[in-house]
Amino acid sequence: MATILIIEDDIAIHSLIKEALNLHGYSTQSAYSGTEGKLLFEYGHVDLVLLDLMLPGMNGEEFLQDIRHNSTIPVIVISAKNDQHSKLELLTNGADDYITKPFDVKELLARIHIQLRHATLASVSSRKDIQYKNIDVNLDTREVKVNNQTLHFTGREYAILLLFLENPQKVFSRANIYESVWNEPYFDSDKTINMHISNLRNKLNREDTNYIKTIWGIGFKFD
Numbered sequence: 226m227a228t229i230l231i232i233e234d235d236i237a238i239h240s241l242i243k244e245a246l247n248l249h250g251y252s253t254q255s256a257y258s259g260t261e262g263k264l265l266f267e268y269g270h271v272d273l274v275l276l277d278l279m280l281p282g283m284n285g286e287e288f289l290q291d292i293r294h295n296s297t298i299p300v301i302v303i304s305a306k307n308d309q310h311s312k313l314e315l316l317t318n319g320a321d322d323y324i325t326k327p328f329d330v331k332e333l334l335a336r337i338h339i340q341l342r343h344a345t346l347a348s349v350s351s352r353k354d355i356q357y358k359n360i361d362v363n364l365d366t367r368e369v370k371v372n373n374q375t376l377h378f379t380g381r382e383y384a385i386l387l388l389f390l391e392n393p394q395k396v397f398s399r400a401n402i403y404e405s406v407w408n409e410p411y412f413d414s415d416k417t418i419n420m421h422i423s424n425l426r427n428k429l430n431r432e433d434t435n436y437i438k439t440i441w442g443i444g445f446k447f448d
Contacts (some may be wrong), residue, residue, distance in 0.1 A: 226254040227272040227341050232262035232288065233303065234280055238326070242275060242303075244386075245330045259283030263291060271298060273340055275333075276320075278304045286318070293319035297367050299380050303328065317420060321380045339408060343384055351417035355390050357447075360429070360436075362390065376428050381406060381421055386429075389437065389447035398444035 229246055234257045246253050254269060256262035257337040260282035266274065266290040274292075289300060302315050311396035312323045322336050355362040361370045368430060369376050378386065384406045388397070399418040400411035422437060422445060429436050438448045 226250060226252050228254060228270055229337065230254045230256065230262060230265055230269075230271045230274045231344075231396050232256045232259065232274065232280065232285070233277040234258060235277070238277075240302075240334070241330070246337075247333065249334060256282075257286060259288040262288055266292060266296075272344065273301045273337060273405075274298060275337075276300055276302050278302065278306065286315070289315070289319050293377060293379070295377070297378060297380050297383055299344050301333075301336055302342060303333075313416070313420060316379075316417075317424060319379045340380070342408065343380060343406070355387070357393060360390070360434075362387070373431060378425075378428065382425055382428070385421055386425060389445075393447050396440050396443055396446045401444065 228343065229251050231239055231242050231246075231253055233242065236257075239255065239257070243253050243255060253273065254265050256265050257280075257314060259280040262274075262276075262280075263283060265271070276285050276288060280288070283291070285302065285304070289302075292298070292300075299321045300319065301324060302320045303324050303326060304311070304315075305326045306312075307325045315323055321340055324333055324336060354364060361373075362368070369378060369383070369386065371405075388402065388405055397405075399415055402418055403411040414437050426437050436447055438446050440446055
């Protein structure tokens with residue numbers, strides 16, 4: 226049974242989410258401030274976080290930034306902010322998904338299911354560690370090192386990296402990457418893919434080494 230941490234200070238919304246999750250077999254933990262959420266996250270077992278942004282104490286952005294130093298647990302942001310800039314900024318800073326208030330409970334449940342499935346597949350793939358040039362990935366702990374320096378990735382960035390590492394030299398179109406990592410049909414998500422590829426490049430590139438090559442008019446490959 227997956228445990229989901231709900232960090233939401235609106236009591237009505239919090240109760241709605243909690244009831245829906247419990248009805249669908251999830252275990253839940255409740256926090257009504259970012260500070261309380263951080264304590265529950267650090268001292269309990271959590272498989273996924275539902276995170277509001279406008280919180281008393283530590284806000285959602287601060288919470289996300291804090292946990293991304295040492296955790297790749299999936300985080301779905303639930304916010305009234307619906308502008309494209311806010312969504313892209315949150316995804317860039319470590320959120321795995323973003324849903325806007327007011328939301329459909331069935332859509333939220335579907336997004337939770339997808340994120341948990343991705344996390345499970347990544348952890349189950351603990352066949353052996355992956356080594357490629359000066360990149361080392363521990364598939365049990367999801368720790369990634371480049372030149373023995375530990376780097377931190379969001380859940381989606383990590384999944385894209387594994388896709389590349391397991392298929393070096395293979396050229397992936399944006400649609401290939403999206404459908405493999407998001408596990409849903411591709412629908413003109415060039416901005417989303419480009420953003421994640423850019424983030425991966427910025428984190429991986431050391432000593433002028435560019436691992437991800439752009440194949441113009443087609444997509445990307447790992448070299």
